[in-house]
Amino acid sequence: MPLSAYLTLAAVLFAIGFFGVMTRRNTVGILLGIELMLNAVNINLVAFARYNADIVGMIFTAFTIPITVVEVALGLAIVILMFRMRRTVVADHLDILKG
Amino acid sequence: MTDPALPALVALLLPAGAFLLLAVVAPLRRSGRPAAYLSVLFAAGALAAAIASLRVTSTSGGYSAWLWPWIPTEAGPLTSVGVLADGDSALMLVLVALVSFLVQMYSLGYLSDEPAPSLGRYYTYQSLFAFSMMGLVLAPNFVQLFIFWELVGLCSYLLIGYWYPRPEAARAAVKAFWITKAGDVGFLIGIVLLWRQAGTFDFLELLNMTDTGVMPLAGLGVITFCIYLGASGKSAQFPFHVWLPDAMEGPTPVSALIHAATMVTAGVYLLTRTVWLFRLTPDVMQVIAWNGAFTALLAAVLACVQTDIKRVLAYSTVSQLGYMMAAIGAGFASAGFLHLLTHGIFKALLFLGAGAVIHAVGTNDIFQMGGLGRKMPQTAIVFVVGTLSLAGMPFFGGFFSKEEILGATLAGGFPGPFAMLLLGAFLTAFYMFRVVFITFAGAPADAHGHEQHHAHDAPLSMALPLWILAVLSVGLGVLFAFWHPKAEFEELGWLTPSAVLVALAGIALAYLVYQRRVISADALARAFAPIRAAALRRFWLDDLFAFVYRGVMLTLSRLVGWIDRYLVDGILNVLSAWTLMAGDRLRHLQSGRAQDYVYGIALGVLLLMLWTRWPR
Numbered sequence: 001m002p003l004s005a006y007l008t009l010a011a012v013l014f015a016i017g018f019f020g021v022m023t024r025r026n027t028v029g030i031l032l033g034i035e036l037m038l039n040a041v042n043i044n045l046v047a048f049a050r051y052n053a054d055i056v057g058m059i060f061t062a063f064t065i066p067i068t069v070v071e072v073a074l075g076l077a078i079v080i081l082m083f084r085m086r087r088t089v090v091a092d093h094l095d096i097l098k099g
Numbered sequence: 100m101t102d103p104a105l106p107a108l109v110a111l112l113l114p115a116g117a118f119l120l121l122a123v124v125a126p127l128r129r130s131g132r133p134a135a136y137l138s139v140l141f142a143a144g145a146l147a148a149a150i151a152s153l154r155v156t157s158t159s160g161g162y163s164a165w166l167w168p169w170i171p172t173e174a175g176p177l178t179s180v181g182v183l184a185d186g187d188s189a190l191m192l193v194l195v196a197l198v199s200f201l202v203q204m205y206s207l208g209y210l211s212d213e214p215a216p217s218l219g220r221y222y223t224y225q226s227l228f229a230f231s232m233m234g235l236v237l238a239p240n241f242v243q244l245f246i247f248w249e250l251v252g253l254c255s256y257l258l259i260g261y262w263y264p265r266p267e268a269a270r271a272a273v274k275a276f277w278i279t280k281a282g283d284v285g286f287l288i289g290i291v292l293l294w295r296q297a298g299t300f301d302f303l304e305l306l307n308m309t310d311t312g313v314m315p316l317a318g319l320g321v322i323t324f325c326i327y328l329g330a331s332g333k334s335a336q337f338p339f340h341v342w343l344p345d346a347m348e349g350p351t352p353v354s355a356l357i358h359a360a361t362m363v364t365a366g367v368y369l370l371t372r373t374v375w376l377f378r379l380t381p382d383v384m385q386v387i388a389w390n391g392a393f394t395a396l397l398a399a400v401l402a403c404v405q406t407d408i409k410r411v412l413a414y415s416t417v418s419q420l421g422y423m424m425a426a427i428g429a430g431f432a433s434a435g436f437l438h439l440l441t442h443g444i445f446k447a448l449l450f451l452g453a454g455a456v457i458h459a460v461g462t463n464d465i466f467q468m469g470g471l472g473r474k475m476p477q478t479a480i481v482f483v484v485g486t487l488s489l490a491g492m493p494f495f496g497g498f499f500s501k502e503e504i505l506g507a508t509l510a511g512g513f514p515g516p517f518a519m520l521l522l523g524a525f526l527t528a529f530y531m532f533r534v535v536f537i538t539f540a541g542a543p544a545d546a547h548g549h550e551q552h553h554a555h556d557a558p559l560s561m562a563l564p565l566w567i568l569a570v571l572s573v574g575l576g577v578l579f580a581f582w583h584p585k586a587e588f589e590e591l592g593w594l595t596p597s598a599v600l601v602a603l604a605g606i607a608l609a610y611l612v613y614q615r616r617v618i619s620a621d622a623l624a625r626a627f628a629p630i631r632a633a634a635l636r637r638f639w640l641d642d643l644f645a646f647v648y649r650g651v652m653l654t655l656s657r658l659v660g661w662i663d664r665y666l667v668d669g670i671l672n673v674l675s676a677w678t679l680m681a682g683d684r685l686r687h688l689q690s691g692r693a694q695d696y697v698y699g700i701a702l703g704v705l706l707l708m709l710w711t712r713w714p715r
Contacts, residue, residue, distance in 0.1 A: 021697060030694075091694055099689025 006047035014040035027082070027089045031075045038068050103155040103184040104163040107237055110148035110196055111182060114229035117141035121223040128223055131215025135207055138222035142200040142229060149196035149233075153189040160186065164239050164303060178300045183239035187436060191236045191368055194443045195361050199229040201564035202356040205451055208561035209352055209458055221261060221350070228254035232361050236368065240300040241290045244369070248286070248333070251362045252279050258357060259349040271345040277648065278342040282332015289325025296322065302372065309375045320380040326373070327387060334366025336424055337394040340417045341641050344401075347409040351454030354409060359416050359450050360443035367423040367439050374432040388428025388508065392516030392523075395421030397638065399526035403533070404634045407463045408453045411534050415489065416446055418523060425520060426504040429511025431588060438500035441575055445488035445496045448568035452482035455561055456538065459554040465537045472539035475556045479539040481569040486535050488572045490528040490602045496572035499579035502598050510588035521601055528605025536613040 013036055020033025042061050049057025083089050117138050121128045128134050156162070162185030168176030184192075203225055210218055231250035238244035260272030294300055296315055297308055308314045330336075335343040346358045357363070370377060370387070377384055395418045402414035419442050426435035455478045460468055472479040488496035501524065508517040556562060611617045624631050636642070 018701075022694060022701075092692055094693070095691035097689070098691030099686040 003047060003051045006043060010040040010043040010047070013037075013043065025090050025092060027079050027091055027094070028076070030091060031072065031079070034075075035068065035072060038064065101155065101159070102163050103152045103159075103189060104165040104182050106148040106151040106155070107182045107184040107189065107192060108165065110145040110152065110192060111230065111233045111237055113141045113145040113148065114138075114199075114226045114233065118223060118226035118230055121219060121226060128219035129216040131213075131218040134219040135203075135222045138226045139200070139203045139207070141226065142196070142203050145229060145233070146193075146196040146200045149189070149192040152184055153193045156184060156186050156189040162186070166239055169242075178240050178242040180243050181239050182237040183302065184237065187371060188236050190436075190440060192233060194440055195229070195232045195236055198356055198360040198443060198447045199225070199232070201567060202352045202447070202451070205355075205454070205561050205564040206350070206352045208558045209454055210350060211558075221258075224254055224257045224261070225356075228258070228357065228362075232365075235365055239302055241293065241302075242300045245287065245290060248329070248365065248369075249283065251357075251365060252276065252283070252333070255279075255346070255357050255362055258353040259346045261349055261353065265348070268348040271342075271348040275342040275346045278339055278644065279332045282329045282339050284328075285325045286329020286332070289322050289329065292318070292322045292325065305373075306375055309379065314376075314379065316379060319376075320383055323377050323380045323383045324386070327370070327377075327383060330366030330369050331390070331424075332366070333369075334363055334420045334424065335394075335417045336366070336390055336421065337397060338640055338643075340394060340398060341637070341644055343417055344405075344410050344413040344637075347407070347413050351409065351450060351457055354413070355447045355450030355454065358413065359446040363416060363420060364423070364439045364443060367420060367427065367435055370424070370427045371432045371436045371439070374427060377427075378430065384428050384430060386428070388425050388511070388513050388516050391421045391424030391426075391428055392508070392513070392519040393421070394418070395425060395523040396519045396526075397421075399523040399530065400630065401634050401637060402530040403526060404631055405530075406465055408456065408465050408468075408534060408538065409450070409463055411465075411530060412446070412449055412453060415449075415527065415531065418527065419446065419489070422501065422504050422520060422523070425513075425516050426507040429508045429513050429516070431503075431507035431511060434500070434503040434507040438497070438504055441488070441496045441500045441572075444568055444575065445485045445572045448481060448565065448572055449485035449489065451561070451565050451568065452478055452485060455557040455565065456482075458557060458561070465534055468538045469541050470539070471554060474554045477556045477562055478565070481565045482539065483535060484569045484572055486531045488576065489531055490606065491524060491598060492602060493576070493599060494573070494580055495576040498576055498599075502595055505598055506588060506590055506594050509591065509594070521598070524598060525601045525605045528602040529609050532606045532609035533613050536609055540614055 017033045017036030017038075017040060020036060021030050022033075024030050024033060042064055045057040045061045045064075049055065049061075079089055082094065086094065088094070117140075120137065121134050127137070162183065164181060164183045166179040166181035168178075169180045170177035203222070206221065206225070210221060213221065228251060231247045231254055235244055235247035235251060238247060256272050256276040259275050260269050262268045263272070290300070293305075296318065297305055299305060299308075305314070332339045343358060343363065347354055349358070377387070398414045398417035398421060402411050402418065405411045405414060419438070423435040423438050423442070426432070426438065455475065456468065456471060457463055459475060459478075460471070462468070484495065488498070491497045491501040505517060505520055505524070508520060557565070608618075612620050612623060633639070
């Protein structure tokens with residue numbers, strides 16, 4: 001398959017993720033959107049690694065996946081704490097930094 | 100010792116050391132008497148050094164300048180500090196050191212009732228004054244002269260306001276400071292203009308330029324006039340003389356030292372020192388001569404109506420300073436300088452004598468004294484000696500120098516000022532003997548429960564300076580009667596008898612009015628009613644100054660205050676209000692919702708991409 005197919009897939013995935021981050025009212029949904037965007041980047045990295053026959057991109061991805069996992073764990077922990085304190089996970093209601 | 104600058108420098112630094120000791124070591128200053136003794140001791144040392152310096156200059160006749168470069172610039176040092184010891188400055192140095200030493204000794208008795216810290220403060224100022232005045236006298240250039248000029252002004256302010264809890268003293272101190280400052284602004288402008296014109300501040304270099312004729316003459320009149328403004332402020336010339344009578348609020352020894360013998364003569368000294376510069380501008384010399392003579396006459400008239408013994412002496416000082424200025428303006432600075440020296444001696448004597456009287460009877464009003472001659476014979480004798488010197492009687496201090504001034508104005512081609520000065524001499528003799536007859540002769544005033552019943556001569560520390568000064572006055576008079584410095588002009592034969600006659604007429608009038616009471620004082624007052632009324636109002640000059648300072652200046656400052664408050668502050672207030680308002684509006688951009696910020700980031704990235712990738 002040509003490189004453009006992978007890149008198109010990654011772009012679509014990034015757009016879906018971004019759309020999710022923008023529109024989801026639930027904080028967990030926003031986190032999911034972020035995950036999609038991250039994975040779109042991973043696909044890009046791997047695709048270019050294969051295309052250029054350069055192992056560096058793959059190694060990079062091997063690092064980003066565990067970091068993403070940690071990030072999700074951390075994000076969910078924050079969401080749970082927020083729910084405990086504010087009794088809500090709706091992003092629009094979490095506006096105590098309002099000017 | 101062949102270099103006069105070395106003892107002069109020692110004389111300069113001794114009072115500076117005393118001042119530093121008293122100023123820095125607070126317990127010493129607060130101890131009072133020990134501080135006073137220390138100051139007197141250092142003043143005595145300074146006097147010895149000054150005399151040593153004078154001995155060298157009077158035998159060798161040359162000068163010596165020790166200069167250290169100061170204010171380095173790319174084109175070499177701008178000026179220098181140091182001492183310039185020559186005949187004139189050494190003489191003046193001895194006068195300053197002598198009067199300052201005697202006054203400090205006298206103050207031991209005069210201020211014996213002062214609390215210790217206050218006495219220490221007095222002697223600290225006295226030492227500072229002695230240092231500043233000597234620095235002024237020995238200054239080799241205009242910059243150092245100006246610095247010490249301001250320092251003596253500061254000392255004058257501090258010592259006039261010595262009894263600062265009294266509102267009159269505080270007011271008089273501020274008045275003296277303000278009015279002399281008004282002249283000093285002119286002085287400073289003159290110095291800077293002179294530097295622009297000649298490129299140097301140094302007296303010797305300026306003298307050299309004048310002698311070789313390379314001094315540019317264009318605009319020099321403005322410069323010398325500005326310098327004269329400073330001199331007339333310090334030396335109480337019309338119209339700046341108004342501060343001097345008020346300065347009598349200070350302790351009497353201070354009046355003797357600063358406001359009679361030394362500081363107020365600084366202006367005359369300055370003109371004597373730079374007279375070669377003034378000779379280049381005859382117009383300014385005319386102004387100096389006329390204004391000097393006018394001041395002499397005006398102050399003599401004012402002195403005739405005063406009832407405060409110190410104010411009579413103060414106006415007399417103004418008048419005598421006018422004499423000196425007139426002589427300088429007529430082109431014979433040496434006559435003015437000679438009168439400066441003799442006047443310094445006998446006027447200090449008169450002030451110290453007046454101080455002894457005030458100390459004894461506790462009042463300044465001559466009409467509350469009377470008949471003191473029997474109670475304090477010593478004081479009466481020395482006071483009469485001073486009075487005869489001031490009136491210009493033969494064999495007394497002021498005789499030769501005053502006649503010299505009269506001759507100088509005539510020889511310089513100023514018959515108008517000569518007539519004014521001659522009339523002034525008559526008035527001088529009259530007002531001084533008026534004081535003598537009212538105070539020392541006649542019947543004791545029937546003061547109600549006054550302490551003058553047990554008035555007596557002053558203690559030794561006060562009497563000794565009086566006698567020294569009295570002996571010096573007579574000694575100078577006798578010396579000049581047989582040997583005197585050769586005048587720069589031809590003496591007129593009829594001048595001596597006429598000057599003596601005029602003075603005798605003044606004495607006779609005072610005798611007839613205030614001693615024999617043949618002529619009623621009231622009749623005299625009625626005859627000169629308009630002048631008397633004007634003189635009692637001080638010719639409205641003080642009112643004029645009060646109007647200028649209080650009316651014009653205050654209006655101006657109110658206007659400036661209004662502009663500052665409403666215009667300058669207003670602009671800033673509007674700006675800050677707008678800033679606050681804009682901040683308040685823009686605050687709402689911060690919604691606090693995370694997704695709004697993501698929108699912002701996305702928008703920013705988009706704009707960035709457009710900006711970088713836009714085809715140009």
